[in-house]
Amino acid sequence: METRRPEEKTKFPTRKPRDNQDMGLRIPILFLCLSAWAAVARGEDPYLFFTWNITYGTVSPLGVPQQAILINGQFPGPNINSTSNNNIVVNVFNHLDEPFLITWNGVQQRKNSWQDGVLGTNCPIPPGKNYTYHFQVKDQIGSYFYYPSTAMHRAAGGFGGLRINSRLLIPVPYADPEDDYTVMIGDWYTKSHTQLKSFLDSGRALGRPDGVLINGKSNKSRGKDEPLFTMKPGKTYKYRICNVGLKNSLNFRIQDHPMKLVEMEGSHTVQNNYESLDVHVGQCFGVLVTADKKPKDYLMVASTRFTKTVLTTTAVVSYTNGKGQASPEIPKAPVGWAWSLNQFRSFRWNLTASAARPNPQGSYHYGHINITRTIKLVNSASKVNDKLRYAINGVSHEEPKTPLKLAEYYNVVDKVFKYNAIQDDPPATVGDKVTVEPNVANITFRTFVEIILENHENSIQSWHLDGYSFFAVAIEPGRWTPDKRKNYNLLDAVSRHTVPVFPKSWAAIMLTFDNAGIWNLRSELLERRYLGQQMYLSVLSPERSLRDEYNIPDNALLCGIVKDMPKPPPYSI
Structure with a gap:
């Protein structure tokens, strides 16, 4: 049973560092053990410890041997199974031949952008070195995943599920399921991540993926494969479905089995039934499925949406006493993006559920808060020096050698980047001329901001914001104008971290910027993010107090111009 579980006892690392690691790697582990014992003495929330070795390996999910990124020899990586308020400590050893980072997609790092794991906040882990992430899943529940944020590493794997269960004291608005399954779907290329990176660096687009995977596998015999999951007749199961792919929205369905949506991106939802769900890149859904059909095998199906050529894969879900293979007739996916838009409009937040709210200040009454600032962000695609670049409001983001967060903390911003390279309300011709530079916007601490994501292109977009959940109050065709606010859902829009924008x-x-730090707002489509369609939002606390933001970790990696600088005085209460 994993949806609601007893509080974990404090756990300690049992795996020793490899013999070829120097003594410097043993010290952080000893420190963490001592910290954990101290935490027990102080009555802190439980700690979960993980040691991950990042290596290359060979996989053949589409029948073609290729290099993949493995975590402890696994593809996909191991699931993190945690409970609300747990402290998670992940010691990552980079055995690749290039720098590496992991980001925790959708997990809100309260006061702690130091652990966000993107190049704007962290120096990458050098080859042969390690870094220990330490963050708390404070006041959160739900389904998430992690993945590499450096280069094109996500195209090679290194991703896995991260679930946050409700504590026993907090009621869940449905009965405990028989079991809890993580389903990671995504498009996949047979070319290596280095080949894909070279395409983008040379100015070329990635083109169409080669297939679709479910938990790192594709169908080989359509219905005759070994079952990926099993269900007992009459029992109900929770499936956590995440799109960990690179560019394609996917439609997910299970033969003859409706799905009851109960959670998405950390929020309990009104429990509607769906025959299929469009899962856009970066999104996660939690659904309940009851094994109440004829005992046999059934196909779980994932297929690309909004593409001329539809790529489809399947996996087998089997009843424990089942007799008979799954029907080869695959249920059809919906057609057109209008269907997907209407599905988005059917999602509603469950306001009666007793669960961790995404914002302890109570901004779930968001419809009664005055907007202090409106920012319109327009995505575009163009050529810079005859090479493809993607931009936001005419600025294509480029990562400086010194992470933005370190530049702020060490007070050397003027040597690294400038704030507000883009306008809040860009001209109609935005995107005609693109500049390549760090894209950082200043956001006043604790203000309530409306962000408009406007897509002038013919392809679907998927946007994600680190460090926050926001209220996705509307998606509509055309261009935004202030009078469109009359169509906003100001009552029960789902609090979430990723939103699609249709062609x-x-x-x-809408959201309250009450989480101090520098936070990444990005396209979840990997080639767009890599080629500049991302930016950072700097939310500075004027108090510079530990009540608002944690100090830089003692084990923080330093690089760029701050590498040999003395550390600034720490924040205090």
């Missing part, structure tokens, strides 16, 4: 459409999100 020639816009989306409106």
Whole structure:
């Protein structure tokens, strides 16, 4: 049973560092053990410890041997199974031949952008070195995943599921399921991540993926493979479905089995039934499926959406006493993005559920808060020096050698980047001329902001914001104007961290910027993010107090111009 579970006892690392690691790697582990014992003495929330070795390996998910990124020899990586308020400590050893980072997609790092794991906040882990992430899943529940944020590493694997269960004291708005399964779906290329990176660096687009995977596998015999999951007749199961792919929205369905949506991206939802769900890149859904059909095998199906050529894969779900193979007739996916837009409009937040709210200040009454600032962000694709670049409001983001967060903390911003390279309300011709530079916007601490994501292109977009959940209050075709606010859902829009924007459409999100730090707002489509369609939002606390933000970790990696600088005085209460 994993959906609601007893509080974990404090756990300690049992795996020793490899003999070829120097003594410097043993010290952080000893420190963490001592810290954990001290935490027990102080009555802190439980700690979960993990040691991950990042290596290359060979996999053949589409029948073609290729280099993949493994975590402890696994592809996909291991699941993190935690409970709300747990402290998670992950010691990552980089055995690759290039720098590496992992980001925790959708997990809100309260006051702690130091652990975000993106190049704007962290120096990458050098080859042969390690870094220990330490963050708390404070006041959160739900389904998430992690993945590499450096280069094109996500195209080679290194991703896995991260679930946050509710504590026993907090009621869940459905009965405990028989079991809890993580389903990672995504498009996949047979070319290596280095080949894909060279395509983008040379100015070329990635082109169409070669297939679709479910938990790192593709169908080989359509219905005759070994079952990926099993269900007991009459029992109900929770499936956590995440799109960990690179560019394609996917439709997910299970033969003859409706799915009851109960959670998405950390929020309990109104429990509607769906025959299929469009899962956009970066999104996660939690659904309940009851094994109440004829005992036999059934196909779980994932297929690309909004593409001329539809790529499809399947996996087998088997009843424990089942007799008979799954029907080869695959249920059809919906057609057109209007269907997907209407599905988005059917999602509602469950306001009666007793669960961790995404914002302890109570901004779930968001419809009664005055907007202090409106920022319109328009994505575009163009050529810079005859090479493909993607931009936001005419600026294509480029990572400086010194992470933005370190530049702020060490007070050397003027040597690394400038704030507000883009306008809040860009001209109609935005994107005609693109500049390549760090894209950082200043956001006033604890203000309530409306962000408009406007898509003038013919392809669907998927946007994600680190460090926060936001209220996705509207998605509509056309261009946004202030009078469109009359169509906003100001009552029960789902609090979430990722939102699609359909072709020639816009989306409106609203949130309170009460989490100090520098936070990444990005396209979840990997080639777009890599080629500049991302930016950072700097939320500075004027108090510079530990009540608002943690100090830089003692084990923080330093690089760029701050590498040999003395550490600034720490924050105090």
